[in-house]
Amino acid sequence: MTIATEFGTRGGILAERNLKYVLIAPAVFIILLIGLYPILHSLVVSFQDVSALFENYGFVGFMNYGRLFGDERLWYAMLHTLVITAIALPLELVLGLLMAQLFLEKMPLRQLMVALAIIPSVLSPVVVGASWRLMFDDRFGPINAAIRLLFDESFSLPWVISPIAVYPALLITEVWQWTPFMFLMLYAALSNVDQSLEEAAKIDGAGYWTIFFRIALPVIWPVMAIALIIRALDLVRIFDIAWVLTRGGPGTFTETISIYLYQRGFRQFETSYTAAMVVMIVIVLSVVVVWFLRRMEMTGAQAR
Amino acid sequence: MLTKIGIALAGATALALGSVQTVAAQSADEIAVNAAKQFSGSEITIFLEAGLSELGFQESATRKWTELTGIEVNLVGAPTNEMYSKIVIEHKGNTGAFDVVDVQPQWMPDLVEMGALEPIDSYIDKYGYAEELEDIAPFYSGAWNTYKGKTYAFGDDGDVLVLYFRKDLFDDANNQALFKEQYGYDLNAPADWGQFDDVCKFYTDNFAPQLYGCTMVRSRGLTLFFWMQQFKLAGGRFFDIESMRSTINSDAGVSSLQALVDRTEYMPPGNATWGFVEKLSAWLAGEVAMTVSWPAIGRWAEGVGTDHEAMTWIPQTTIANKVGYSVVGKHPEIAPGFALAVSSSSKKKESAYLFNQWANSKNISLERTMVPVSIRDPFRISHYESAELAAQWPNAPAFLKTLREGGELGMQNLSLRSTAAYQEIVSNAIQAAIGGTDPQKALDQAASDMNDLTDRVGVDLQRDAYKAWIAGRGYPPES
Numbered sequence: 001m002t003i004a005t006e007f008g009t010r011g012g013i014l015a016e017r018n019l020k021y022v023l024i025a026p027a028v029f030i031i032l033l034i035g036l037y038p039i040l041h042s043l044v045v046s047f048q049d050v051s052a053l054f055e056n057y058g059f060v061g062f063m064n065y066g067r068l069f070g071d072e073r074l075w076y077a078m079l080h081t082l083v084i085t086a087i088a089l090p091l092e093l094v095l096g097l098l099m100a101q102l103f104l105e106k107m108p109l110r111q112l113m114v115a116l117a118i119i120p121s122v123l124s125p126v127v128v129g130a131s132w133r134l135m136f137d138d139r140f141g142p143i144n145a146a147i148r149l150l151f152d153e154s155f156s157l158p159w160v161i162s163p164i165a166v167y168p169a170l171l172i173t174e175v176w177q178w179t180p181f182m183f184l185m186l187y188a189a190l191s192n193v194d195q196s197l198e199e200a201a202k203i204d205g206a207g208y209w210t211i212f213f214r215i216a217l218p219v220i221w222p223v224m225a226i227a228l229i230i231r232a233l234d235l236v237r238i239f240d241i242a243w244v245l246t247r248g249g250p251g252t253f254t255e256t257i258s259i260y261l262y263q264r265g266f267r268q269f270e271t272s273y274t275a276a277m278v279v280m281i282v283i284v285l286s287v288v289v290v291w292f293l294r295r296m297e298m299t300g301a302q303a304r
Numbered sequence: 305m306l307t308k309i310g311i312a313l314a315g316a317t318a319l320a321l322g323s324v325q326t327v328a329a330q331s332a333d334e335i336a337v338n339a340a341k342q343f344s345g346s347e348i349t350i351f352l353e354a355g356l357s358e359l360g361f362q363e364s365a366t367r368k369w370t371e372l373t374g375i376e377v378n379l380v381g382a383p384t385n386e387m388y389s390k391i392v393i394e395h396k397g398n399t400g401a402f403d404v405v406d407v408q409p410q411w412m413p414d415l416v417e418m419g420a421l422e423p424i425d426s427y428i429d430k431y432g433y434a435e436e437l438e439d440i441a442p443f444y445s446g447a448w449n450t451y452k453g454k455t456y457a458f459g460d461d462g463d464v465l466v467l468y469f470r471k472d473l474f475d476d477a478n479n480q481a482l483f484k485e486q487y488g489y490d491l492n493a494p495a496d497w498g499q500f501d502d503v504c505k506f507y508t509d510n511f512a513p514q515l516y517g518c519t520m521v522r523s524r525g526l527t528l529f530f531w532m533q534q535f536k537l538a539g540g541r542f543f544d545i546e547s548m549r550s551t552i553n554s555d556a557g558v559s560s561l562q563a564l565v566d567r568t569e570y571m572p573p574g575n576a577t578w579g580f581v582e583k584l585s586a587w588l589a590g591e592v593a594m595t596v597s598w599p600a601i602g603r604w605a606e607g608v609g610t611d612h613e614a615m616t617w618i619p620q621t622t623i624a625n626k627v628g629y630s631v632v633g634k635h636p637e638i639a640p641g642f643a644l645a646v647s648s649s650s651k652k653k654e655s656a657y658l659f660n661q662w663a664n665s666k667n668i669s670l671e672r673t674m675v676p677v678s679i680r681d682p683f684r685i686s687h688y689e690s691a692e693l694a695a696q697w698p699n700a701p702a703f704l705k706t707l708r709e710g711g712e713l714g715m716q717n718l719s720l721r722s723t724a725a726y727q728e729i730v731s732n733a734i735q736a737a738i739g740g741t742d743p744q745k746a747l748d749q750a751a752s753d754m755n756d757l758t759d760r761v762g763v764d765l766q767r768d769a770y771k772a773w774i775a776g777r778g779y780p781p782e783s
Contacts, residue, residue, distance in 0.1 A: 052392060052418060053721065053761060073753075139574030158576045161739045247524050250739025251732045251746065266389050268725045270760075 039282060046276035052269030064276035073252060074277060077260040084170065084242075084256065085235040091175050092231060093224075096182025100190050103183075114187070118180040125177065129244030132173040136160055136245075161250045170254055173241050178231060185227040189220035225296045229289065236285065257281065332436040336662035337372045339431060343655040344374030350659070351391065352406035353642070354381030359614050360678035364671060365663045375655060384640075385525045388414075388724045395420035395649060402647045403656035407457060408640040409448040410719040410727075413769050415645075416451045417721065422646040423454040427657040436666050443711045444683040447719065447776040448643050457643035458664040462683035464710035465529065465637045467500075468587070468601055469493050469594040471628040473507070473515075482510065493630035497534050497560075500594070500632050501567055507593045508570040516572045519592045522738055523579035527564075528730050529717060530596060533637035534560040536715060536779050542726075542754075543770055548763045550754035552730070553747035561734065561743040568738065576738055581617070590622040596632060599681035599707055606697040609676025625698060629706035635780045636710045639717035642680075682707055716778050720769045721761045729753045 046064050049056035068074060103114055120128065135141050136159035148155045159169040193216045201211050217224075239258035242248065248255035248263075255263075265274035330338070350366070352358060358381040366377035380402065382390045388411055394401050395418065407415060415421050428434055437445060437458070444459035473479060474491055483491035487502050494500040504517030521527055540556030543549065551557075568576050572586055580597075587595045588605060595601065604610055607621045644660040646653050662668055670690055672680045682688055688708040694701045720726060733750035737743045758766050 051760075052414065137574060138577060139572070156573055158574065161577055161735065163740050166739075249524060249732070249735040251736025251741060251749075253736070253739065263728065266393075267728060268722065269389075269392055 039279070042275040042278045045272050046279050048272050050271040051273070060272075064273045065280070067273060068276060068280060073255070074260060076252065077255050077257045080254055081236055081238065081256045081258075083167070084174070084238060085232060088171055088174050088178075088235055089228065089232055091171070092179045092182045093228065095175065095179045096186050096227075099179070099183040100186040103187055104190055114184075118184055120177045121180040121184070123177065125240035126244055128173060128177045129241040132169070132176070132241075133160060133245050136169050160246050163250065163253055166246055166250065166254055170242060170245060173245060174235070174238065177241070178234070182227055182231060185223055186220060189223035190216060193219045221299065222296070225292075229292060233285070233289070331665065331667055332431070332433050333662045333665035333668045335431050335433075336658045336665065340369075340373040340375060340655060340658040340662070343652070343658075346652065346655060347376040347378060348403040348650075348652055348655050348659060349378040349380055349401060350404040350406065351380045351382070351387075351394070351402040351647075352404075353384050353387060355383075356614070356677050356679050357381065357406070357642075360672070360675060360680065364675035364678045364680070365668070369659060369662065375659075377659070391415065391420060391647075392418070395647070398649050400647075400649045400651045403650040403652050404659055405645050405647050406460070406642050407645050409457070409459065409643050410640055410717050410723045412447070412451050412456065412643075413719060413721050413772075414723060416454075416456055419648055421456040422648045422650070422653055422657075423456055424646060424657055424660075425455050427654065427661075428455060431658070431661055433661050433665075439666055439684045439686050441683055441685055441688070441708070441711045443638060443714055443716075443777070444641065447716060447773075448641065457645035458660055459641065459643045459683055460664055460669070460680065461642040462681040462687075462707060462711060463598055463639060463641040464681075464707055464714050465533065465596055465598065465639065466602075466706050466710050467493060467594060467596050467630045467632050468605065469628050469630065470590075470623065470626055472626045473593050474628070482506075493628060494594075494632055496633050497537070497563060501563065501570075503594065504567060504570045513573075515590075516586075516592045517570050518567070518594045519571050519575055519578070519583045519586045520567075520596055521578060521580055521583050522568060522576050524731050524735050525727075526580065527734050527738075528727055529637050529639040531560060531564050531734055532639075532718060532730070533633065533635070533715065534563065536637075536783075537633045537635065539783065541779070542718065543758075545767065545770065548758050548767050548770070550751040550758070552733075552754060553744065553751040557747045558744050561737050561747060564734070565737050565743065585619050588619045588621045588623065599703075600679050602627070602629065602703045602707075603696070606699075608696050612676040614677045627699065629699075629703050631706065631710050631713070634713060636714045637717060638711065638714040641717075683711070714777075715780060716773065716776050718778065719773050719776075721766055722757060725757055726754060729757065 047059055047061070049058075049060045049063065099117065103110060103117070107113065135143050138144055138156055138158045141159075143159075144155060144157060147157075157165055159165040197215050198211050201215055206214070237258055238256050239262065242254055242256050242259060243262075246254045248259040252260075261274055261277055264270045264277070350361065352361060358379050361379055366379065370376055387406075387408070391402070391405055391407065391411075392415075395415075405421070407421070412421075428437070437449070440449075440459055441462065444462055448459035449455050449457055474493065480491045483503075483506050486506060489499075491503070491506075494503050500518070507515055507517035520530055535552075535557055538556040538560045540554055540560060541551050544551050572591060574582075575586075578586075583595060583597070584601065584604070586592050587597075587601065604615075604618055605621055605627045606624050609615060610618045610621065644664055646656045646660065650656050663672065666684060666686050669680070669684060670687060670692070672678050673682050673687060674692065674696070682690075682693065682704065687693060688704045690704075694704060718726065729750050732753075733743075733746040736746040736749075
């Protein structure tokens with residue numbers, strides 16, 4: 001092989017190796033621009049003092065971050081968000097799993113039933129919130145009307161302003177809308193479980209739960225984990241349903257992180273302080289998601 | 305030669321005098337139309353409240369403006385509680401998207417200080433509008449139009465909260481006797497909130513579920529206007545003037561908030577979550593004996609304008625010719641109201657101003673208050689004295705008299721720097737109390753939040769704004 005040929009061959013291999021990066025570079029650049037730029041901009045603004053009243057674009061140090069720790073309303077908003085996530089996520093998982101198992105059974109018009117079952121998830125959250133607000137209306141809503149009819153005709157409960165009932169109302173609405181999403185993901189995953197393995201296990205005397213935990217779950221775990229991450233992030237960001245149903249009320253009783261950020265950022269125009277909150281939340285969520293993904297990889301590696 | 309010059313000068317003077325006389329003879333709306341024709345073929349954008357306001361502008365103003373001047377008008381609407389945000393965002397972005405902005409006067413300090421509104425004194429002089437401005441009822445022209453000596457807007461909507469009561473139920477001899485027996489004084493339109501609560505309780509205790517004593521909005525964002533009036537009439541003050549620490553959690557605050565919560569018990573079931581529409585429905589259906597609300601309720605109770613296709617959502621009235629008008633507590637709250645302003649980022653300021661002058665003028669504004677979907681309420685002296693408005697229904701003269709007196713005696717809605725933020729804090733406290741939180745606790749939190757906000761705004765800055773608001777009759781004058 002001549003030197004020229006060797007260099008030509010090496011150059012060709014290098015060019016081929018780099019080609020894939022060159023081809024995806026524009027797309028990656030745009031995604032980074034769209035995804036990273038707002039976060040970087042927020043980071044910069046969080047070190048300024050910009051609001052509706054003041055426009056100080058100079059560096060003001062950690063003033064806004066210092067404020068975070070004394071902001072009781074922020075921490076309550078985080079607590080409200082965590083409570084909603086901690087209750088809604090397992091509920092959606094369990095109900096979605098049950099629905100998926102149900103639809104795995106042979107039944108007439110199964111495909112149509114599946115299509116109908118996922119309708120809530122394709123509706124606009126604002127529409128869902130508004131509809132359920134009407135459902136929960138004390139005087140004219142069907143829920144209280146049904147309770148009055150069946151149990152106590154003097155029953156009265158203002159769901160969306162009663163501290164006792166407002167969280168159940170929020171959770172019912174949220175779970176009603178997003179359980180079908182979980183169902184769809186798990187239904188697809190369960191459909192890929194090898195039936196012969198399950199049958200063999202049955203023949204060997206394994207019970208239902210043993211089959212599920214030892215055979216089905218390891219197979220569907222990667223999909224389930226992704227579905228859980230997606231739904232968890234959605235719940236942390238919950239805004240539409242909560243806003244339409246309760247506006248964060250009564251008072252600030254159901255004020256979530258997103259609602260509080262919206263109030264501070266777009267109603268009171270405390271741009272820099274809101275940016276500091278955003279940066280803090282991004283850091284916390286990133287740590288949690290990275291930890292979860294690593295756990296998922298480790299679990300998957302062990303399974304292999 | 306000199307004679308020729310003299311003749312020419314005399315002729316020119318005569319021509320000029322003739323023109324002045326012609327201009328002087330023209331009404332403000334005619335002047336605006338004639339001046340606006342130079343912009344024919346162009347377009348302006350009006351930002352306003354979504355819903356009926358938008359439709360009302362279309363039917364009562366913008367179509368006609370286009371016909372008269374050839375200027376196309378775009379309407380951009382937003383829900384009431386998002387209007388302030390959108391105006392600020394547009395201003396910060398300097399997009400020039402809005403030419404006319406229909407603002408709530410309570411936002412004036414913030415919008416002017418951030419430079420979002422254009423001063424219009426030069427246009428008023430240029431187009432001779434000063435005289436017609438005098439016709440706007442004083443309360444809707446002072447702080448609503450001017451800020452720190454400059455004019456920024458034209459008060460355009462007489463939003464005074466008055467009492468509507470069922471005369472037939474109050475005049476009923478049996479009701480009169482029963483009320484006297486139970487409460488020890490004559491049954492009349494309540495003069496204060498204590499009497500209001502007595503009357504409300506009376507009807508509910510004796511006639512529910514067929515009839516309840518009263519209904520009022522309880523939804524977030526609107527309820528605070530009603531509570532603020534009660535708070536101020538009870539001697540409440542938002543701040544200590546020296547320290548600018550909030551005193552909203554005083555005895556007056558707690559007692560008025562507790563009264564608001566207690567009153568809900570005597571309202572129809574579910575009233576705790578009611579907004580404007582639910583309250584209106586109950587009132588028009590004859591389910592309640594009284595309500596406190598905006599002037600549109602007065603017209604709709606008489607069936608005026610409700611046959612318009614856009615008004616089919618309003619229930620048919622069952623109480624026409626049965627409604628009386630009054631004010632609870634002598635000094636009603638005037639809130640929120642609207643005023644027509646010019647956006648400082650507009651590229652068509654003069655055109656925008658001319659539309660505002662035309663729409664706000666004596667002639668056109670009278671027409672606009674009579675268009676069913678307009679929901680613009682009388683705000684000019686000439687409106688209150690209008691034979692056409694007085695002829696709309698038999699008791700309309702009494703209605704106009706109440707609106708006029710309400711305006712003259714009314715108290716201005718809270719207007720400071722960061723008004724929207726303070727109102728959010730107060731709304732949170734009210735909603736928390738309605739939901740069951742102890743009013744003292746709710747108001748203590750509100751006071752704390754208000755103090756934080758005042759510190760961020762700047763105590764001295766806010767004190768100046770507060771003093772200006774008090775001078776503009778923020779509190780009852782005798783207090």
